[in-house]
Amino acid sequence: MDAKDILGLPKNSITQEKKSRPQKDSQRKPDGISREVYALTGGFPPLIPAIEASQLKKRPPSDEKITWQWLPFTNSARKDNLHLYHWVRIVNGVPPTGDYSFAKYNKMWTKEETDQLFELCQSFDLRFIVIADRFPSSRTVEELKDRYYSVARAMLAARAPSPGDISGHPLVKEPYNVSQETERKRALSMVLSQTKQQERKDAEVLAEAKRITESRMVARGAEESELPVPSNAGPESAERAAIPSDTVSPSANVQHPSAAVAPSTITVDNASILASLRMLRVYLRTYALDQMVQAASSSAGLRTIKRVEQTLQELGVNLKPRVPTKAVCAEHLELRREILTLLNLQKQLQYKEAEGSSYRDGSYGDTPGTPKHLSHGGDQDRIFVPDMNFAGERIGKRDQKRKAPGRLSEAPLPAHKRPRKLKAADL
Amino acid sequence: MINSSSSKQVGQDQQATSEPRSPRPKIKMVKSEESDKRILNKKLKDVEISIPIVYGNVSFWLGKKASEYQSHKWTVYVRGATNEDIGVVIKRVVFQLHSSFKNPTRVVESPPFELSEAGWGEFEIAITLYFHIDLCDKPLTLYHHLKLYPEDESGPMSSKKPVVAECFDEIAFPEPSEGFLVRVQNHPAVNVPRLPTGFTLPPPELFVVPFEDANRKKRGDTKDHPLSQWFMNFSEADELLQLAAARQQVQAYLAKLRRQISMIDGQHQQLKTISDS
Numbered sequence: 158m159d160a161k162d163i164l165g166l167p168k169n170s171i172t173q174e175k176k177s178r179p180q181k182d183s184q185r186k187p188d189g190i191s192r193e194v195y196a197l198t199g200g201f202p203p204l205i206p207a208i209e210a211s212q213l214k215k216r217p218p219s220d221e222k223i224t225w226q227w228l229p230f231t232n233s234a235r236k237d238n239l240h241l242y243h244w245v246r247i248v249n250g251v252p253p254t255g256d257y258s259f260a261k262y263n264k265m266w267t268k269e270e271t272d273q274l275f276e277l278c279q280s281f282d283l284r285f286i287v288i289a290d291r292f293p294s295s296r297t298v299e300e301l302k303d304r305y306y307s308v309a310r311a312m313l314a315a316r317a318p319s320p321g322d323i324s325g326h327p328l329v330k331e332p333y334n335v336s337q338e339t340e341r342k343r344a345l346s347m348v349l350s351q352t353k354q355q356e357r358k359d360a361e362v363l364a365e366a367k368r369i370t371e372s373r374m375v376a377r378g379a380e381e382s383e384l385p386v387p388s389n390a391g392p393e394s395a396e397r398a399a400i401p402s403d404t405v406s407p408s409a410n411v412q413h414p415s416a417a418v419a420p421s422t423i424t425v426d427n428a429s430i431l432a433s434l435r436m437l438r439v440y441l442r443t444y445a446l447d448q449m450v451q452a453a454s455s456s457a458g459l460r461t462i463k464r465v466e467q468t469l470q471e472l473g474v475n476l477k478p479r480v481p482t483k484a485v486c487a488e489h490l491e492l493r494r495e496i497l498t499l500l501n502l503q504k505q506l507q508y509k510e511a512e513g514s515s516y517r518d519g520s521y522g523d524t525p526g527t528p529k530h531l532s533h534g535g536d537q538d539r540i541f542v543p544d545m546n547f548a549g550e551r552i553g554k555r556d557q558k559r560k561a562p563g564r565l566s567e568a569p570l571p572a573h574k575r576p577r578k579l580k581a582a583d584l
Numbered sequence: 585m586i587n588s589s590s591s592k593q594v595g596q597d598q599q600a601t602s603e604p605r606s607p608r609p610k611i612k613m614v615k616s617e618e619s620d621k622r623i624l625n626k627k628l629k630d631v632e633i634s635i636p637i638v639y640g641n642v643s644f645w646l647g648k649k650a651s652e653y654q655s656h657k658w659t660v661y662v663r664g665a666t667n668e669d670i671g672v673v674i675k676r677v678v679f680q681l682h683s684s685f686k687n688p689t690r691v692v693e694s695p696p697f698e699l700s701e702a703g704w705g706e707f708e709i710a711i712t713l714y715f716h717i718d719l720c721d722k723p724l725t726l727y728h729h730l731k732l733y734p735e736d737e738s739g740p741m742s743s744k745k746p747v748v749a750e751c752f753d754e755i756a757f758p759e760p761s762e763g764f765l766v767r768v769q770n771h772p773a774v775n776v777p778r779l780p781t782g783f784t785l786p787p788p789e790l791f792v793v794p795f796e797d798a799n800r801k802k803r804g805d806t807k808d809h810p811l812s813q814w815f816m817n818f819s820e821a822d823e824l825l826q827l828a829a830a831r832q833q834v835q836a837y838l839a840k841l842r843r844q845i846s847m848i849d850g851q852h853q854q855l856k857t858i859s860d861s
Contacts (some may be wrong), residue, residue: 434756434758435629435758435759437722437758438720438721438722438757438758438759439715439720439722439724439755439756439757440724440755440756440758441724441726441753441754441755441756442634442753442754442755442756443753445756468834469830472830472833472834473826473830474826474827474830475823478823478827479752479818479823480752480818480819480820480822480823481752481753481754482636482754482820483634483754483756484820484824485820485823485824485827488824488827488828488831489827491831492827492830492831492834495831495834495835495838496834498838499834499837499838499841502838502841502842502845503841505845506841506844506845506848509845509848509849509852510848512852513848513851513852513855540837541833541837
């Protein structure tokens with residue numbers, strides 16, 4: 158109203174339109190559905206009424222009186238006398254009759270059925286596959302077996318003078334386990350129907366599991382210092398574990414908590430290498446040495462390994478022993494380990510020197526008489542000069558970044574200038 | 585090759601000299617087959633036997649008789665490191681030659697396990713060793729690069745002096761069967777370690793000797809082999825000495841480093857106390 162005043166429009170014309178519109182709208186408003194929904198279908202009544210509006214919102218038949226009551230009930234399928242409660246729909250005061258609606262799903266054996274089963278068992282000599290085929294109502298082989306064995310057991314128990322007499326009977330001692338049997342057969346059929354790919358994958362996982370258990374057992378054995386029995390039990394129990402369960406879990410049969418990693422990883426690696434060598438029925442000494450060298454160098458980087466080899470050459474030792482007997486290989490391995498320790502200690506010393514120098518420089522500056530460095534300072538490349546006593550100290554610039562060493566002597570470079578001897582020496 | 589068991593037997597015989605030795609009964613005690621098999625197959629742990637071998641080739645330049653495709657005559661072989669007969673362990677050897685040779689798979693059924701051929705080219709030969717079944721049913725393969733031409737290329741080629749390339753190795757059997765151990769315990773080609781104390785092996789009569797061993801006419805050792813004059817010497821002692829010397833050097837240097845480190849640690853400690861005070 159105010160807007161019209163503002164706009165200066167005449168009041169009468171608009172009010173006239175407004176009056177006519179509500180009349181039209183109320184004429185159009187459909188019955189039973191909202192206006193918007195009606196508008197979706199075109200906004201006009203259909204030529205042929207599709208659904209009677211009266212059908213859409215049905216009320217319950219007015220002649221019935223429905224109430225709900227909280228009542229107890231029993232289940233005929235249960236052996237115990239469990240009384241539970243639930244809501245029951247009462248029609249005109251009459252509660253429903255009949256058994257609990259879900260009881261019919263319990264597989265019931267009637268006397269008739271059982272008699273039929275026993276008859277078939279006798280005529281077909283307990284061949285359950287045949288019996289299952291001929292059984293009138295559809296029952297699985299496991300169900301039939303279960304019924305037969307439980308009835309037979311009950312009869313045996315009833316006829317026996319005392320329970321002790323029958324305790325040795327297989328029917329009593331090893332009762333038929335339906336669920337286990339069903340599961341076993343299912344797993345078996347799964348295994349049989351595996352594709353080649355799945356078979357391969359399973360074999361891989363089992364092999365991995367075996368390796369893991371072996372190495373764990375060896376680790377445990379190395380700690381307890383008694384070598385374990387190699388696992389024939391391992392793969393078998395792993396297989397048994399695999400069949401009943403869908404997923405193969407390699408750690409399932411490793412019951413013992415994996416002991417904390419052995420203090421020195423070197424011992425564990427070596428022990429596992431020895432164990433794996435023992436698994437082979439035959440192997441070459443050079444192969445064994447190779448494996449152990451790899452294990453010993455596993456913790457070191459490529460550069461360190463190269464330095465070890467360089468040191469060996471400086472010492473005049475063949476990288477691969479020429480006469481690799483058991484004793485020689487053992488000595489060779491020990492030498493390599495000692496060289497590794499040597500290199501690590503050298504590095505340690507360098508760090509300490511660096512610490513010391515920064516410390517000294519920071520607090521006191523250079524005091525006269527303090528040796529600037531105590532070892533072969535900038536000489537990073539060579540420890541043992543061939544044909545030379547290493548005891549001679551080297552004095553050179555203490556610059557750890559410099560690669561070219563300050564050499565004291567004109568000592569000939571190893572290997573390059575030495576005349577090449579027979580190749581056999583290099584083996 | 586420890587002959588501890590045989591010395592034991594000698595001792596026993598000496599003790600029993602007072603009684604006349606009864607002749608061995610012709611009818612042996614009959615054991616059931618299963619227990620026999622069990623004895624034969626019983627594996628011994630912690631008793632690793634090893635056989636030191638040398639494998640490689642000897643090659644002669646044919647000199648005037650050399651043709652383009654047959655310039656050298658060579659022999660590739662596997663022998664015992666001390667030239668003893670390794671036929672006690674190895675049943676047969678298969679040499680796989682380059683495919684350009686006719687029938688490149690050559691099988692040698694009895695020792696000495698060698699193969700001679702003529703050719704011009706160097707290539708890798710796969711040497712597969714098959715052991716007696718009671719020892720090991722898995723074969724082992726070695727690889728050897730055939731060497732025809734000498735290292736020193738500038739020197740003159742001699743048809744009298746061959747080019748030799750040999751390689752030493754040891755075949756290890758970590759868990760030999762009892763039966764096998766009994767068979768080889770005193771054999772010179774096999775290294776048998778000292779048996780654990782209190783351990784005695786059953787008498788050899790219980791074990792059947794493989795047929796071939798008993799009836800082989802050709803000698804299997806290579807002590808007097810025509811090529812034996814060219815065989816190389818592999819001395820364990822030399823290498824052990826070399827390694828011991830190297831270890832000594834390293835250990836001395838290690839000790840020195842450790843001293844230096846502890847000295848520096850001491851100095852740092854001193855400096856620290858000075859600066860703290």
